[in-house]
Amino acid sequence: MQVALFIPCYIDQLYPRVGMATLKILERRGCDVVFPSTQTCCGQPMANTGCSSDAKPLAERFLEIFSPYQYVVAPSGSCVAMVRRHYDEYLEGRPGFAELKAKTFELCEFLVDVMKVDAWGGAYPHKVGLHSSCHGLRELEMGKPSERVGPAFSKPLRLLEMIDQIELVDPKRPDECCGFGGTFAVAEEAVSCMMGTDRLRDHLGAGAEVLTAADMSCLMHLQGLGKRQQMPLQIKHIAEILNESEAKS
Template identity: 60%
Template sequence: MRVGLFIPCYIDQFYPRVGIATLRLLEHFHAGDVEFPAAQICCGQPMANAGCVADARPAAERFVATFRPYDYVVAPSGSCVAMVRHHYQGLVADEAARAQVQAKTFELCEFLTDVLQIEPPRGQFPRRVGLHQSCHGLRELRLGSDSELNVAPFNKVQRLLANLEGVEFARLERPDECCGFGGSFAVDEEGVSCMMGRDRIADHERAGAEVLAAGDMSCLMHLDGLIRRERRPLRVLHVAELLAEALGLTISD
């Protein structure tokens, strides 16, 4: 099968290791022919979130046209995938093409667990890990259970990491709380955003986390900024980086 690799703007510009780790994982788990189409651009989420629908429309059209030829589209970002899957209605003129691309676009962890249906891999990561669950991944993609719904607990990301030798998961008091980033919210409401981020970091520290991991680099970018500025003893890793490191896969910028 052909897999189109979509790398979000901020990962492409600031965190290329996450994109490379994603590619290495897809190759490691035999996902087929993985391609990075050079024609890809932003998915349009920043514009749509800001209410600039007219500006988001060309990005959505370009995304659908670029990735329509592939069997699957995979991205290391719950928020970008949620944008494509749940918010492209009305942005793409060809509704059949839009629906086709929406149905085959997956976040990395759900692609590994739900599409490839891999067994949780064995590797080594002897650290206590605090998992941050992003709002989009949790509440729109259903990568895990949340406290608003009375459902049996599940967590696809944790399940993916569960067989790593030495790994422990920090037990957070509020495991599904927002980090406070929210794109432009972090700019418009800087004080509130930072307070929310500090609350999340404090929860991880109380639980003894050594590594703070998540499937969305946007959340981690916000939290890592606070951690570095306040010199907190926490390492921040995207799940793709963590898993690649645990499996001994080579990543270079």
């Protein structure tokens, strides 16, 4: 199974350990992983601020770079949602675009839906809170948001539950936004900070020692708030937890 790693800008520049953890997880499962070195930003920051003319060339570049590969996997729900849900504006009708959308996955959904992982080796003896990021939850349908009727499910939670000795804690509002929202955190700084602080307090109140998510952008926002307020909460991408637990087995 050939997998092209799509690593978001902020992970590449600030959290490369998340990209390395993703690589190790996929390689242990026999994937032939490649990293196209010419990849650039997916264009999400530009699109979110209404700069469509700036986002379009990046979408076209993404199609050109990643079309040749069997699968495209990224440790970021928001970036994958950009490709699958928002590239239509720029690429509708282009050769290979429909196939690109169908083969681009966030890491957790790739492990659950494509690789059909049903067991995980190793242990992680910590109390962990899962932040369900908005894009993954509501655009990729990686879990059931509270506003929808139906049986509860969560693909990231399903993977975490396979790890031995992990204790998953339940915040009072499990699918509330962290307040980051990309440029929203700049344009509405006070509101963004209040939302993020509220999320941190909810998880701390539930007893979390470690806070995780499938989006490092959300965790970057929460990490900054927690550090400034000296909150006793570790921040780790879910790929880091999955990799650490498995590496110790």
